[in-house]
Structures are given as structure tokens and as C-alpha cells.
Amino acid sequence: DAGITQSPRHKVTETGTPVTLRCHQTENHRYMYWYRQDPGHGLRLIHYSYGVKDTDKGEVSDGYSVSRSKTEDFLLTLESATSSQTSVYFCAIGDWGGHKFFGPGTRLTVL
Amino acid sequence: EDQVTQSPEALRLQEGESSSLNCSYTVSGLRGLFWYRQDPGKGPEFLFTLYSAGEEKEKERLKATLTKKESFLHITAPKPEDSATYLCAVLPGNEKLTFGTGTRLTIIP
Numbered sequence: 001d002a003g004i005t006q007s008p009r010h011k012v013t014e015t016g017t018p019v020t021l022r023c024h025q026t027e028n029h030r031y032m033y034w035y036r037q038d039p040g041h042g043l044r045l046i047h048y049s050y051g052v053k054d055t056d057k058g059e060v061s062d063g064y065s066v067s068r069s070k071t072e073d074f075l076l077t078l079e080s081a082t083s084s085q086t087s088v089y090f091c092a093i094g095d096w097g098g099h100k101f102f103g104p105g106t107r108l109t110v111l
Numbered sequence: 112e113d114q115v116t117q118s119p120e121a122l123r124l125q126e127g128e129s130s131s132l133n134c135s136y137t138v139s140g141l142r143g144l145f146w147y148r149q150d151p152g153k154g155p156e157f158l159f160t161l162y163s164a165g166e167e168k169e170k171e172r173l174k175a176t177l178t179k180k181e182s183f184l185h186i187t188a189p190k191p192e193d194s195a196t197y198l199c200a201v202l203p204g205n206e207k208l209t210f211g212t213g214t215r216l217t218i219i220p
Contacts, residue, residue: 042115042198042210043155058207090154098143098202102154 003027006091006103014111019078021106023091025071029101031094032074034058034066036087037105043090049074081110113138113203117211125219127188132214134199135181143202144182146175148195149213155198158184189218 003026013019023032033048035058045058047066055066063085065077078085089106092099118133136144143162147155159168161177168175172193174185184197196213203209 040212042212043200043208044210045207048207092154098145098160099208100157102147102156104154105152 004091004093004101004103006089006106008106009104010107012109012111013081015082016080019081019108019110021076021089021108023074023076023103025074025093027093027101028071029093029095030071032068033092033094033099034064034074034076035090035092036060036085037090038087046076046089081108083110086110113201113209115199115201115209115211117197117199117214119214120212121215121217123217123219124186124189126190129185129187129189131186132184132197132216133181134184134211136199136201137180138201138203138209140204141201142204142206144177145200145202145208146182146184147198147200149198150195158197186216189216191218191220194218 005024007022031050034046035043037043044060046060046064047058049055049068067075086109091103093101115136124130143160145160146158148158149155159175164179166177172187176183194217196215198213200208200210
């Protein structure tokens, strides 16, 4: 298996609370991505990073922020979680636009 | 706007019954088309990248082909372990992948 992990794997939280999801890689890939996956929608890009401290917005970035202070870690933060952010979140890594590896996912429920 | 449409949404086949999954796309400046397999409760697993019309790639019982408007994932003599959701994604000039919603394939023993 590729060296990519996500934590936590499952989380239940309440509306209005902050939440941080972590993606950790041991593959030294330059690019890291956060997606959400919802029924009826394909994987949708939230934010991505093309290097340490270099990030950019994706298709559905509102309500999310990211940080990357080390090559191996990419954090996704929901500043104030809403029920519409209930989803499965996937991290992906690669060296250019194509993603060779995805993480196992984090299932987030916002009550 | 870049778009990817996969069909059918779901497909049930008998073991050994060959078929094809379709991925049609509109994209500005295709740099690559990707196929992934996703098992329930897991992240997508990379299968193939296709870069130009006419290209084909094979892996075990799967073969992916690409034209200027669509890609096919052909599955030959499938086995129950091929059951999964198959995702297609296109990489346009802005280098942000656009995914289809997938085809859920079920192989019946």
C-alpha cells in the first residue's frame, strides 16, 4: 500500500464546531489534494497544495481552509462545521495533475 | 466547463459475461484521462492513464481505450472480485481533475 494515511477515519461533530482532518504521506510527493465525495456527485476538489506553504482553491472551497507546513502533512480545517459538510473526505497525492494514490477516507458527520 | 459523464450508472453481469463501461467527456485541452476502481468504504485505486486518442492500456481483464470524445473500459470474462465502482476522471489544462460519478459494477457468480 502507498504511504498515505488519514486521521481521524470517522468523526461525529456538532454544527458550529471547528474540525481538522489530517493527511499524512511518506511518499515525498509534491502535490496533495483534498476531495469530498457525496452520493450523486463525483469526487469534488476542495483545495490542493503544490508545495510547502503553496495552496490553491478547488471547486468547492467555501467553508474550508488548508495548511501545509511540511511536505508530508496536509491539513483540512472546517472553521465552523455545517450539516452540508457531512461527507466522506479523501486525500490524494501525486507529482502532477494525475493522482496515483488516494487515502482511505474520513467519514465526517455534522449533526 | 469541463464535464465527465459515465454510463451506465450501474451494471450487473454474470461471471464471464464481457461488457464495456463508457466515459464521455468535454474538456478544454485534455492532458490525460484516468480510470480508478473504488471498493466500498475505501479510497479510489488507480488503474490507467490515457493521454491521446487511439491509446489503449490493459491490466488483467480490463482494457481502457480513448477517443477524442470518450473512453471505454472493457471488461473481459469478469469475475466476482471485479465488482466495484469504476471512476473516470479527466485532466484539463488547468491541472485540476474532474471526476465522473462512476459506474457501479456487480459481477454475479
